[in-house]
Amino acid sequence: MSIAEQKILVEKAKVRVSRETAYNALMAGESMFSAEIAESICLQIAQGKSLRQICEVEGMPAPSTVCFWIQREDLAPGFAEQYARARKSQAELMLDEILTLADDKTEDSNSRRLRVDTRKWIMSKVLPKIYGDAMQLKHADHEGNAMHVKVTRVKGRED
DSSP, X not given: OOHHHHHHHHHHHHHHOOHHHHHHHHHTTOOXXXXXXXXHHHHHHHTTOOHHHHHHSTTSOOHHHHXXXXXXXXXXXXXXXXXXXXXXXXXXXXXXXXXXXXXXXXXXXXXXXXXXXXXXXXXHHHSHHHHOSOOOOOOBOTTSOBOOOOOOXXXXXXX
């Protein structure tokens, strides 16, 4: 998708829903969900913007509305999965940012460390299997196959 197409998509989303309309609809139990708004939100998240930044733009729904859509597959079909993919892309972009920050000598080292550590923390929460600190033990044989334990009770023996 070209930048011009992305801008058109964002403008369409702005026109379609105003913050007040989305809030009122949410309070009335309705959803102002549209595929165009969902695509715009996810595209901007994948490009590194925060949900709060996106939702501050006139015509975009409130962050609480977006969170509501993530939880409600019946009102926003496919949005939760689309949003998760966008967050994964955002975390991958942070990896590039970390490398840039680490190499930047114009900023003091404490500031750089804070910015790098913040991005690492976010990445560990968004993609814990890839960037998380937890170690997973895997019991396997020499060929990598999962090991199974079989417990057999011997008859005639008293405990």
